[in-house]
Amino acid sequence: MSDEYQVDELYTGDGGTFDRQELLRRGAAAGLAIPTISLLFGAKAAFARPSARSLTPTFYQWIYNIHPDIPDTLNKQYAKKHPLDAKIAPVQGFGIERFVAEAKQKKSTWDVYVGMTPFVEMAQLIAAGVIEPWDKYMPAAVKKDIIPSILNEVTYQGHIWSWPFLLDIIVQARNGELVSKAGLDPEHNPATWDELISMAKTVVDKKAAPFGVTFDAHGWRSLAPITHTFSPNVYYGPGLFDFTSDAALNALDVMKRMKELANPNVLEPGKTDGGVNATPDEDAFAARQVAYYVKYQNAPIRFAATWPDPSQLRQAGLPKQPGGSGATVFWTTGSALFKYGQNKQQAADYLKFLTYNPVIWQRSLGTAEKGNHAGQLAPYSSLWNRWSKNPPSWLPKWGPVVFDQLKVSRAIRTNKFGLQQFVIGQPYWEKYLKGDESDPKKAMLDAKNAVYAEYKKTK
Amino acid sequence: MAARGAVARPPRRLGRVGATTRRVGTTWPYLVPALFFFVGWQLYPIVRVLWISFTDYHFLTGGPTHWIGLQNYTDAFSDPLVRKGLMRAAIFTAVFLPGMVFFPMVLAVLVDRVRNSKAASTYRLILLIPAMIPGPLIFVLWGWLYSSAIGPINYFLVDVFHVYNIYNEPQWLGSSALVYVSLAMMEWWWGLGFHTMFYLAGLGTIPKELYESARVDGASEWRVFWRITFPRLRPILLVLVVLRFGTAFALIDEYIILGGFNRDRPTYTWTVYMWDNAFQVGDWNQGFAAAVGLIGTAAMLVVVLWLFYLFRSRD
Numbered sequence: 001m002s003d004e005y006q007v008d009e010l011y012t013g014d015g016g017t018f019d020r021q022e023l024l025r026r027g028a029a030a031g032l033a034i035p036t037i038s039l040l041f042g043a044k045a046a047f048a049r050p051s052a053r054s055l056t057p058t059f060y061q062w063i064y065n066i067h068p069d070i071p072d073t074l075n076k077q078y079a080k081k082h083p084l085d086a087k088i089a090p091v092q093g094f095g096i097e098r099f100v101a102e103a104k105q106k107k108s109t110w111d112v113y114v115g116m117t118p119f120v121e122m123a124q125l126i127a128a129g130v131i132e133p134w135d136k137y138m139p140a141a142v143k144k145d146i147i148p149s150i151l152n153e154v155t156y157q158g159h160i161w162s163w164p165f166l167l168d169i170i171v172q173a174r175n176g177e178l179v180s181k182a183g184l185d186p187e188h189n190p191a192t193w194d195e196l197i198s199m200a201k202t203v204v205d206k207k208a209a210p211f212g213v214t215f216d217a218h219g220w221r222s223l224a225p226i227t228h229t230f231s232p233n234v235y236y237g238p239g240l241f242d243f244t245s246d247a248a249l250n251a252l253d254v255m256k257r258m259k260e261l262a263n264p265n266v267l268e269p270g271k272t273d274g275g276v277n278a279t280p281d282e283d284a285f286a287a288r289q290v291a292y293y294v295k296y297q298n299a300p301i302r303f304a305a306t307w308p309d310p311s312q313l314r315q316a317g318l319p320k321q322p323g324g325s326g327a328t329v330f331w332t333t334g335s336a337l338f339k340y341g342q343n344k345q346q347a348a349d350y351l352k353f354l355t356y357n358p359v360i361w362q363r364s365l366g367t368a369e370k371g372n373h374a375g376q377l378a379p380y381s382s383l384w385n386r387w388s389k390n391p392p393s394w395l396p397k398w399g400p401v402v403f404d405q406l407k408v409s410r411a412i413r414t415n416k417f418g419l420q421q422f423v424i425g426q427p428y429w430e431k432y433l434k435g436d437e438s439d440p441k442k443a444m445l446d447a448k449n450a451v452y453a454e455y456k457k458t459k
Numbered sequence: 460m461a462a463r464g465a466v467a468r469p470p471r472r473l474g475r476v477g478a479t480t481r482r483v484g485t486t487w488p489y490l491v492p493a494l495f496f497f498v499g500w501q502l503y504p505i506v507r508v509l510w511i512s513f514t515d516y517h518f519l520t521g522g523p524t525h526w527i528g529l530q531n532y533t534d535a536f537s538d539p540l541v542r543k544g545l546m547r548a549a550i551f552t553a554v555f556l557p558g559m560v561f562f563p564m565v566l567a568v569l570v571d572r573v574r575n576s577k578a579a580s581t582y583r584l585i586l587l588i589p590a591m592i593p594g595p596l597i598f599v600l601w602g603w604l605y606s607s608a609i610g611p612i613n614y615f616l617v618d619v620f621h622v623y624n625i626y627n628e629p630q631w632l633g634s635s636a637l638v639y640v641s642l643a644m645m646e647w648w649w650g651l652g653f654h655t656m657f658y659l660a661g662l663g664t665i666p667k668e669l670y671e672s673a674r675v676d677g678a679s680e681w682r683v684f685w686r687i688t689f690p691r692l693r694p695i696l697l698v699l700v701v702l703r704f705g706t707a708f709a710l711i712d713e714y715i716i717l718g719g720f721n722r723d724r725p726t727y728t729w730t731v732y733m734w735d736n737a738f739q740v741g742d743w744n745q746g747f748a749a750a751v752g753l754i755g756t757a758a759m760l761v762v763v764l765w766l767f768y769l770f771r772s773r774d
Contacts, residue, residue, distance in 0.1 A: 097738050100519060127742070128519040210625045263608070264626060268633035271602045275719020280633075283608030289625070416519075420740050427723030458517075458741040 053111075054083035055343040055350055060115025061088050062277070063166070063333070066302065066374040069359050078353055082346060089113060096121050096130070103130040103340060111341035112351070117331050118153050118162050119220070119411060119418030125336060126161060127416065132339040133159035137348035145380045150332055153411035162334035163351045166364075167377040169330040169409065170225035171402050172196065172319060173300035175209075176312040178291040182208035189316035193229070193254045196292060196319050200261045203291040212261035213292035214281040217268075219422025221295060223429065224412055225329035226251035229318050232327040232410035239413035240451060241421055243429070243444040250321070252429055252440050259433050263290060267430055294318070297402055298364075298375030315398035317405040327408045332379055356380065366394030377403060416458060421451040512749035517742035531750035540722060541751055544729030545758060551728070552707040555643040559703050560696065563651055567658030568688065583659070586652030598716045601645040605631035632717055635725050642713055642726075654699060661695035662688070697770035701763055708759050729755045 064071050075086050087110060090098045102108050113131075116122055125131045138160060143151070146164060154162040176186035182203040190196035200212025215222045219241075227234055230247035242248060259266060263284040269275025270282075284290045286303035293300050297315055304313035320326035335351050337344060354360070361383065364374040377399070378384065384403060387395050412418055425447030431437035432444075512531055516524045535541045566586070573579040589597070604610050607628055616622045616629070623629065631641040665688065673683050711730040718726025720735060729751060737748035 095738060097518075100743075124519055129521065264628075265607045265630050265633050268607075268630065269717075269719030269721060269724075271599070271606070271717075274715050275721070280608065283606065287608050289608065416741055423720050424722070424740070426721055430721075430723065454741055457744060457747075 053342055054085040055112075055346045056085045056087060056110045056341075057112045057114055057335075057347065057350065058087045058089040058110040060091055060113075060333075063115055064088065066298070066376075067166075067360060067364070069363055070354070074354060074357055074359060078350060082349075084350070089115060091115065096125060096128075099125065099130045099338070100128045103128060103338075106340050108338040108340040108342075111338055111343045112347040113336045113338065114165065114351075114354075115333060116162055116336040117333050118156070118414045119331060121419075122156065122161055122336070123414050123416045123418060126156065130339060131161060131336040133161055134163055134337055134348065135159055137337070137344055138163065139348070139352065142352060142380075145382050147379055147381050147384075147406060149330070149406055149409060149411070150379045153330075153332060153414075154334060156414050162332065162336060163348075163355070164332035164334040164379040165351070165355050166333040166374075167330060167379050167406075168296035168298060168333070169377065169402055169405055170221060170295065170328045171297045171300075171315050171317060171398075171405075173285075173293040173295070173297070173304075173313060173315045175285070175288060175291050175293075175304070175307075176314050177307075177309065178203060178209045178288065179314075182206040182291065186312075186314060189314075190292075190319050192321050193226075193257075193319045194321070197254070197257050197261065200258070200292050204261055209289055209291050211263045211284060211290040213258050213294070214262045214266055214284050214290045215255070215258055215294040216279050216281050216299075217266060217426070217430070218276065218279075219426055219429075220329065220331075220412055220419060222255060223248065223251055223422065225318060226254050226294070228325070228327040228329050228410060229320050230324045232325060232408075235413045238455065239415040240417060240455065241412070241425075243425055243448040243451075244441065248444060249440055252432060252444065255429075256433055256440075258294070267433065297377070297398070301375030316401055325408060326405075327410055328405050329412060330406060330409045331411055333376075356383070362392075362394050365396060365399055366392075417451060417455055420454070424451050424454055508749045508752065511746055512753050514746045516744075516746040516749075518737070518745050519742045527746070531747045532754065534747060535750045535754055538751075540727075540732050541729060541754065544727065544732045544751075545755065547725050548708050548710070548728040548730070548755070550725070551639045551642065551710065552704060554639045555646055555707045556700065556703060558643055558647045559650060559654060559707075560700060562647055563654035564658050564692070566651065567655045567662055568684065570655065571659060571662045583652075583656070586655050589649050589651065590653045592649075594712055595716065597645065597649050598713055601641075602632070602717055605641055607631075607633075638718070638725050642710075642717065645713070646707070650703070654703075657695055657699055658692060661692045665691045693770060697766065700770070701766055704762060704766065705759060708762075709755065 059070070071086065075084055078084055089110070091113075099108075099113065116125065122131075143160065146154070150164050150167065151160070154160055154164050172190065174186070179186040179199070182199075183206060184199055184202060190199055196213065203209050203212045224241065227241075227245070227248045227250075230250045231245070234242045234245045234247050236242045263280060265280040266284075268280050270277045270279035272278045281290075281293065281295065282299060282303055285293050285300060286306045288307060300313055300315060304310045307313075317326070318328045335347075337347060341347070355378075361378050364376050364378075384400075388400060417424075428437075428447035428450060429440075429443050431446075432440050437443045513526055513528060514524045515527050515530075570579060570582050570586075573582065592600075604612055607613050607630060610631075612631070613623070613628045617625060629637060631637050669687050670683060673687055678686070709730055710728070711734060714726040714728060714731050715734070718724050718731070720731065720739070721727060722732075733748045733751040733755070736751065737743055737745050
């Protein structure tokens with residue numbers, strides 16, 4: 001039986017083999033070294049002296065995906081003039097917790113966030129002290145150039161909090177080939193909801209497609225814009241959507257009739273961003289299973305690009321019932337200025353370069369290569385004035401038609417429940433759509449009460 | 460050169476203090492980093508969440524945080540979504556656990572019988588492939604598989620075998636009747652190799668002579684399994700059931716990625732509700748969210764203790 005000293009000696013080799021202690025020592029060193037090295041690499045940006053940091057914008061991933069010119073061309077072009085270190089933002093599912101956590105420590109890894117939508121997360125970012133207004137940094141000429149309804153959207157409590165960039169408007173779209181196959185005129189824009197639903201039914205009856213019409217089940221992409229076609233004056237109290245308004249009830253009735261002609265999984269969640277994106281309506285329209293579509297304009301453009309003949313896509317403003325306002329919903333995806341970021345004037349210069357860049361708009365609106373249409377619109381009057389006076393060859397016919405709806409359109413009001421009110425209310429109005437609740441007024445009252453109950457919990 | 464294994468020099472005489480010092484000096488430096496991470500990344504967060512659950516802490520708003528005692532717990536217990544969320548998690552766990560227990564067990568018994576060592580290694584390697592794939596990729600993959608419009612499962616069911624048509628095809632993730640089974644199948648597939656290895660390790664400890672004796676005595680395969688294999692796998696079973704019960708009941712990633720935040724869906728469980736309150740809704744009432752999380756944790760602890768009692772040694 002060997003004592004403890006002898007055991008150690010027994011393990012000591014002469015041939016350069018590890019002993020137990022050496023193994024443990026090296027293992028501990030490696031175990032500590034790896035996180036230490038990664039910490040040092042990760043902390044590099046935070047430790048950088050204020051004047052040493054390049055302008056650091058951070059982008060929501062989808063913007064890079066559908067505007068590849070930004071990382072591939074434009075950022076490189078700008079970086080030749082001024083150092084630029086663009087990143088992808090950690091904001092899956094519109095999550096802003098990282099931004100809020102850094103602001104609580106009075107620091108920011110980034111200077112500007114490109115990807116904020118006013119009605120989604122702007123109010124929360126303001127309440128948490130993460131962002132500051134652009135008032136001091138945005139040139140007066142740019143402020144004057146922003147389309148008035150958009151300027152209204154990005155202004156909150158008297159200040160401009162979002163530098164608008166990509167404009168989306170809820171429109172109607174259709175597959176011209178399927179519409180023709182049903183014996184209908186592919187160039188005719190349904191003027192009323194009754195007409196659209198009737199045409200969708202014809203598509204199904206004539207077996208031109210399995211489904212007549214589809215829509216995105218999320219409230220801000222369907223219920224709200226359809227409501228606005230009846231009336232945009234449907235907000236009450238703290239800016240919450242009034243589910244019990246006549247306009248909203250009419251919209252719910254339209255959705256119920258559309259659902260009967262839609263793909264069966266139309267109410268299912270999407271595959272990304274917590275169910276918000278990559279939704280079933282997109283699959284159905286891309287697969288040419290449905291003729292008519294209600295969504296923001298860049299969706300039909302992106303999915304029509306997968307068709308054998310993308311030129312079959314037609315788009316127009318939403319239908320309007322007689323007596324209705326004919327409005328819709330729009331929103332801009334813009335940029336927020338981090339309060340604890342750096343290079344603020346530089347950030348304004350960069351955004352002016354980006355948002356006015358013709359490469360963005362030609363790719364976004366033009367009918368260039370297949371699959372290269374982002375389909376989003378520009379937020380500046382000067383650009384639209386120039387294009388209407390001298391229409392460029394790449395500007396599609398639907399561009400000005402859809403843009404015209406802005407004159408009567410309203411953004412969803414900015415507040416902490418701008419988006420969440422539709423998430424909270426959705427289970428209730430869906431009960432009516434599925435037939436589990438026969439009284440639409442009860443369904444909508446339940447939705448309104450559920451949202452208000454959550455609102456009352458806020459400070 | 461001294462031969463390996465031989466004592467090269469006389470042993471040092473350190474004395475008792477020296478021995479203790481040496482023992483401490485050669486063990487604690489290796490324990491301290493692990494302790495540091497355990498306290499900082501496991502213990503401290505638990506204590507902090509416990510403290511937050513007794514306050515009115517809202518993450519988004521500034522201002523002082525106040526102690527409110529059991530108010531968050533009272534609100535959570537009276538919130539129907541909390542009760543519904545716990546029930547939904549329990550239902551999924553009940554659907555998931557049996558498959559998680561028995562499929563890998565059967566597979567392990569079959570793989571254990573393979574005499575050819577190369578074939579056995581190949582089977583083990585194939586079984587472990589899903590375990591190597593990161594979770595989010597698994598969810599994206601199965602989200603595509605289950606997709607009605609573009610997924611291959613419904614393509615074969617509708618377009619190839621004509622079992623269904625486009626109007627009545629299964630909504631694997633959209634139907635309340637199917638979603639739990641769909642998610643369970645994904646989890647079974649993902650964990651199959653890992654769980655099978657657990658059982659194979661357990662099967663390796665069962666003396667082969669027991670099987671030989673039983674077969675000589677005329678025992679059927681079923682009797683051999685039930686009387687010899689299954690009882691000796693009990694410790695492995697306990698570990699697996701406890702571990703997998705915990706992960707199933709506290710599932711969240713799959714629900715968020717494949718189910719979204721619709722509160723009416725079966726996938727909106729207590730974990731999703733907790734996350735929703737903590738990071739999305741209103742001012743991010745993390746005091747309330749912490750209380751929901753701890754209520755769920757307490758429920759899990761009760762079940763785990765019962766499982767330990769159920770699987771106690773009866774020797």
